Amino acid sequence: MEKAFLILEDGSVYEGKAYGARKEVISEIVFNTSMTGYLEVLTDPSYAGQAVIMTYPLIGNYGICLEDMESERAWPDAFIAREFARMPSNFRCDMGIEEFLLKYDIPGIEGLDTRALTKKLRECGTMNGLITTNENFNLDEILPKLKEYKPTGVVKKVTCKEKYELKGDGYKVALLDFGAKKNIARSLNERGCNVTVYPALTKAEDIIATNPDGIMLSNGPGDPKECVEIIEELKKLYNTDIPIFAICLGHQLMALANGADTHKMKYGHRGANHPVKDLRNGRVYISSQNHGYVVDDEKMDKNIAEPAFVNVNDKTNEGLRYVGKNIFTVQFHPEACPGPKDSGVLFDEFIKMMEDKKNA
Template sequence: MAKRQLVLEDGTVFVGEGFGSERATKGEVVFNTGMTGYQEVISDPSYCGQIVTMTYPLIGNYGVNRDDFETVTPFINGFVVKEVSDAPSNFRNEENLDHYLKAHDIPGIFGIDTRKLTKIIRKHGTMKAIISDLEAPAGELAEQVSKLILPTDQVKRTSTVKPYVVPGRGMRIVMVDFGAKHGILRELTKRNCNITVVPHDYSAESILRLKPDGILLTNGPGDPKDVPEAIAMIQQILGKIPVFGICLGHQLLALACGADTEKMKFGHRGANHPVKDLRKCKTYLTSQNHSYAVREGSLENTGLELTQIALNDNTVEGLQHKSYPAFSVQYHPEASPGPEDTNYLFDDFLNMIKKNQVKQEEEAYA
């Protein structure tokens, strides 16, 4: 395998071996702390445009299989690991990681000190980087990548283009796709929901025309403020239809209610983040992947109640509207990868819908 280098915008250089696609790639370099789940991480649309570093030292040892993808087409720009296995061993394995990355034109680099890289990101914050061969001078690459303008169209790139239906006999759910993971669909289909998946820019009028019982705002990549049409749509449906927001959907619900969001120093990415439910006084381990968070100080006069916080840094992890049937979480209750401690939230969503239907019937007969 050819030598390759990872150059950060501050000039730091890591030299390692290349795998996957041979092309050069640029993007925001982030790290994921999960010990397993690299296939789900690579195929998670929320990583769109990013170079992902896995902190666990050995990646690829159980291969790649047909069942654990979170989207058909991966959107990551690059993959960084300490050691990559080219001879995976698992009864579900169908190909190794190198072959998979080559097939999807994703460059990778291994054999670098990922612990050092992670410590740099934790100290100085997320930064831009480039993976390249050794022919290009590192100084020129650092200067080049420092001028890189990060994209703002990630949601458009990862969202479905046209509506489609996943049939079921239960609740009618409209799922607004901001770059959704398949895990969300799996949890809804498990509960026999009839799901209509719509694009990120679908209007409130078009959604209401579908006569949904509930609306699910999915995860997705990037800055929630780059999706103003979604914020406007949520403002128009809030109070009319029950709403459940996940990750980016959580941030969009907060913005629609008048709260604010901010970019985090290095974000939350991993399958082991502790979150405390303030109402139950109970802690859950959660799967997370986000660069932005809702500012707790901005919740005043929004009608939103803080329900959950991250125990590592006290950031906002859960919100409930005080007047309308609407709630959201910053983490991924569908997991994939990670613990499934919080997938009960999908049941809470359906129960909220039932309570809202009973309330509407009572008001109609009053």
């Protein structure tokens, strides 16, 4: 098997075996702690501009079930695991994971010490890295490039190119696609909503003109502060009385549109077992998460929004409720199913918000 290397910006080198596409890439290296759901990880647009390490040691054992894709393609720059399964076993399996990586030109590495690598990122923070099969690499040339790298323009890369509709006979919901997973629109559609999905840079006036019952702001990749044009449009949507529900990047962008701040986390939250507490009733949800930035809720004017959810592990903000507005936002992914579908109730709350507005 061909050797492959992961070189981090601190100069550390991890050796493994090449898997998937043979291609050299520089990317932000992050880790995901999920034991299953690797296809959902691969097809989550929020991973655009990142290379993903799976901490679970065996990936690919149930193969690729194309029906479970969260978008039309795979997005990570690279995929890294301790071991990739060669013989998947699942009656729904359409192909093996290597065939899938080759299809989308994504390089992989296996056989390196993912435990040591994850500990490094937890201790030192997220770092950029180079994935290569070139054994004659020159660190003096590579390290300056790694320190300079920053993924940019990723929301424009992942958003839909034109609007499309999921028919329903209930409330009209406008979903702004910043990198939306399919299950967001599906979760609304299953509750009867007629969902129209819009490109990320759609003007607020164009959405308001369709007279939607509610607006959904999706998840997405990258630094929220980069989305200057989108933030300006969200300021206009905030000033309407249309109910708004936002997830992940949408949550961060709405906060920035209203004077809050965001910062990059040391290594982020990426996995399927993050506990979040609802500050209204003390209930704890086990949530799926994928984000490297967080809202500084202490810098949010309490007359504009108040904390709604908090991460039980590190006490970071996981959601906001906007004072005097039909707007609430969450950092985690209520459309995902890491186990019990307990946080799916937030979609029901959004439906109730639209119903109350309609009957007011």
